[in-house]
Amino acid sequence: xxxxxxxxxxxxxxxxxxxxxxxxxxxxxxxxxxxxxxxxxxxxxxxxxxxxxxxxxxxxxxxxxxxxxxxxxxxxxxxxxxxxxxxxxxxxxxxxxxxxxxxxxxxxxx
Amino acid sequence: xxxxxxxxxxxxxxxxxxxxxxxxxxxxxxxxxxxxxxxxxxxxxxxxxxxxxxxxxxxxxxxxxxxxxxxxxxxxxxxxxxxxxxxxxxxxxxxxxxxxxxxxxxxxxx
DNA sequence: GATGCATGCTTTGACAATCTAGGTATCGAC
DNA sequence: GTCGATACCTAGATTGTCAAAGCATGCATC
Numbered sequence: 001x002x003x004x005x006x007x008x009x010x011x012x013x014x015x016x017x018x019x020x021x022x023x024x025x026x027x028x029x030x031x032x033x034x035x036x037x038x039x040x041x042x043x044x045x046x047x048x049x050x051x052x053x054x055x056x057x058x059x060x061x062x063x064x065x066x067x068x069x070x071x072x073x074x075x076x077x078x079x080x081x082x083x084x085x086x087x088x089x090x091x092x093x094x095x096x097x098x099x100x101x102x103x104x105x106x107x108x109x110x
Numbered sequence: 111x112x113x114x115x116x117x118x119x120x121x122x123x124x125x126x127x128x129x130x131x132x133x134x135x136x137x138x139x140x141x142x143x144x145x146x147x148x149x150x151x152x153x154x155x156x157x158x159x160x161x162x163x164x165x166x167x168x169x170x171x172x173x174x175x176x177x178x179x180x181x182x183x184x185x186x187x188x189x190x191x192x193x194x195x196x197x198x199x200x201x202x203x204x205x206x207x208x209x210x211x212x213x214x215x216x217x218x219x220x
Numbered sequence: 221g222a223t224g225c226a227t228g229c230t231t232t233g234a235c236a237a238t239c240t241a242g243g244t245a246t247c248g249a250c
Numbered sequence: 251g252t253c254g255a256t257a258c259c260t261a262g263a264t265t266g267t268c269a270a271a272g273c274a275t276g277c278a279t280c
C-alpha cells in the first residue's frame with residue numbers, strides 16, 4: 001500500500017494549526033479536516049499529533065479554547081486564535097519562508 | 111543576541127548533505143561549510159547534528175566514506191555519494207517539493 | 221434495539237532527529 | 251607556547267510526531 005501522504009516535518013504543524021484557525025474559530029477535529037481539505041488531501045494530521053499540539057499551543061497563549069455545542073448538537077472544544085497567536089503565525093510563516101529560500105539556494109547550486 | 115539562523119527542520123538535513131555531496135566528494139567539516147556558504151549563511155549545521163547524520167546515511171548506503179589526506183596535509187574522512195544516494199536525493203527533493211506545495215496551498219487559503 | 225460508522229476528545233508509549241555540550245587531536249600564526 | 255581554525259566523535263537531553271489504544275455521542279440501517 002503506497003503512502004503518498006507526506007509525514008509532517010517537525011515544526012510545521014503549529015503553523016498549519018494557527019493558519020487554519022486564522023480562517024475562523026474551529027474545533028480540533030475540524031482543524032484536521034480543514035488542513036486536509038486545503039492541502040488537497042496531501043497533508044493528513046493525526047489526532048495523536050493534533051491534540052498534544054493544541055495543548056502546547058494553548059499553554060503558550062496562542063489560542064484560547066472553550067467548550068460549546070455546535071449546530072449538529074454535539075459538544076466540542078472550540079479554539080480561537082489570540083492576538084499573540086496571530087503574531088506567532090506571522091513569525092512562523094516568515095521563518096518558513098526563510099528556510100525555503102535557504103534550501104532553494106542550496107539546491108540550485110551546481 | 112538575536113539568532114537569525116534557522117534551526118533545521120527534521121528531515122531536511124539528509125537532503126542538504128546529499129545535495130552538497132552531489133557537487134563532489136567532501137569531508138564532514140567541509141559539508142558544514144559548503145551548506146553554510148551555499149545558503150548565504152542562513153543554514154548552520156551543528157557538528158553534533160552532522161556526524162550522527164553522516165553515520166546514519168552511510169549505514170543506509172547513500173554515501174561511501176574513506177580516510178584520506180587532503181592538500182593541506184591533514185587527514186579527513188571523505189564522503190562520496192553512491193548511486194543509491196543520488197536516487198535518494200531525488201526522492202527527498204521530490205517529497206520536499208510536495209510538502210512545500212501542500213503548505214503553500216494551506217497558506218494561500220483565505 | 222443492535223450494529224456500524226463518522227464524529228469528537230484524550231492518553232500512552234515509542235521513536236527519530238536535532239541540539240548542547242563536552243571530548244580529542246593537528247596545524248599554523250603570533 | 252598559546253590560541254584559533256580545522257577535523258572528528260560521543261553522550262545526554264529535548265522535542266515533536268506517530269501509532270494505537272480508549273471512551274462517548276449521534277445517526278442511519280437492518
